[in-house]
Amino acid sequence: MGKHISSRWADLPKELLEMIGKCLDSRVDVLRFRSVCTSWRATIPLPSFDQEIPPVILKLPRPISAESILSHTTICRLEILHQNPAASSPVLPSKPCWLTEVEETRRGQLQLLHPVSHQELVSRSPIELNLLDFHFVPVIKAFRVTWGNGVSVFGVNKVVLFPFSASCNKDEFGILAIYHGGKLGYWKYGDKEWTLLDDTNFEYDDIIAYKEQFYVVDRWGTVSWIDSALKVVQYSPSLYGCGGKKNLVESCGDLYVVDRYLDGRVKAVEDYENVVAAGRNNPYGASRYRKTFPKAFDFRVYRLDEDWGWVDVKSLGDRVFFLGNDCSFSVSSRDFYGGKGNCIYFTDDDNFTGARLSDASIGVFQLGEGIIEKPATLPEYCDIFWPPPLTSN
Incomplete structure (x- = not known):
């Protein structure tokens, strides 16, 4: 039958x-169909991920006179639809959903990564993934500028598409990026040089697409938006937070600034040409230029209220914030098998070499207790990520 x-x-x-x-x-749905x-x-x-985003080779901003590639991954909620009874896998929990990052290899295969460290996870999975048995729900796309070998280019930090449509043709394709330690720039396909959008402020920390607009935050917590003419317009009063690094996060329709307190000041690297030359073919070749990078010891969270300005946030409820090198985002802990709300996942490493980080580089800040832990030692903070914990049959 x-x-x-x-x-x-x-x-x-x-x-x-x-x-x-x-x-x-x-x-992924097409692959499951096939x-x-x-x-x-x-x-x-x-299908190919490149059908969504045209393959783009871009020229790096001066003084780095080299070509690179715009690459992207997708942060997803992985849902197990049903377990294959013939597979020798652990028993699935009642809510089989985990957070992961999806990347396509050069051979067109799907590769699962840790969404914070970007470490490959497929080889560590206790469950055999059959395309008919699982589903991906996209959370956010993350963009970065890489060399041909997939290693991130040092000096080009957060990148977002401009305009929003990822299916636009190359003539319309452009990016906004923070580069060289805090400059805000724009590059359009075919441009020989990058356009510096603000020649008075070289202290930008983060950029985000929020409610179909682009927003940036600088070291002092001033949020500005970028209009269609690429003009930077101040949007909020300065936060004047005492932290050393700011991140923008969208959560439940609101815009937040996470102020990271560091045990030292981030030192800018001026010798970009030598750093890039050392790290282009060897991800660790730039390490000799590394300066001591400060570690986070505290966080403060602020919500931007258009009527009242900055609101000091004492609790995130069931929300979880993730501060990544490629993107920052939030999810509800209720949508996943494990994990706890009211916390912030982050990494102290600024990804100087462009290489993928280890699990030991990840920290989690518990907003209620005001303490930082390593999730690798706390199962309740690891269970949100794929691969799932082992469960006996």
């Missing part, structure tokens, strides 16, 4: 399969 039903599905008209394929809006049987796989072509 099972074989008969399977054969009937395989015999669906090609026109109907093509109509279904056009309704699938994510690459996994059903040979005839379905032959009807729908193999």
Whole structure:
């Protein structure tokens, strides 16, 4: 009976399969569709992440006279739909959802990464992933500028698409980025040079796309927005937070600034050309230029209220903030198997070498207690991430 039903599905008209394929809006859903049987796989072509974002080779801002690649990953909620009884996997929990990062390799394969450290996770997974058994729900896309070997280019920090549409053609394609320790710049496809958007402030910390606008925050906590003419317009009063680094996070429709208190001052690296030359072919070659990078010892969170200005936030409720090198975002702990709310995941490493970090580089700040722990030693703070914890049968 099972074989008969399977054969009937395989015999669906090609026109109907093509109509279904056009309704699938994510690459992973298309891959799951193609996994059903040979005839379905032959009807729908193999998709590529590059269909969403055109492959772009960009020239780095001076003094780095070299070409690089704009790459991206997707932070997702991984949902196990049902467990394959034939697979030798642990018993799934009642809420089988975890946070992960998805990247496509050069061979077109999906690779799962830790969403904070970007460390590869596939080889450590206790559950065999069958495309028919799981689903990805996108949370946010993360962009970075890399060399051809996938190593991040030092000196180009947060990057966002400009305009918002990721399916635009190359003639319309551009990016906004913070680079060289705090400069705010714009690059459009075909430009030979980057455009410096603010020649009076070289102390920008973060940039975010929020409510179809682009916002930046500087070292003093002043939030500005960038209009369609690429003019930087002050949006909020200065926070004057005493922390050494600011991050912008959107959560439940509100804009937050996370002020990170450091045990020292971030020292700018001026010799970018030598740093890039040392690290281009060897991710660790730039380490000899590394200066002591300060460590976080405290965090303060502020919500921007358009009527009242800055509101000091004492609790995030069930929300979890993630401060990454490529993007910052928030999720609800209730949407996942494990993890706790009212906390902030971060890394002290500024990714100087461009190499992926280890789990030991990740910290979690508990907002209620005001303390920092290493999630690697606390299961309740690790359970939110893929791979899931082992559960005995």
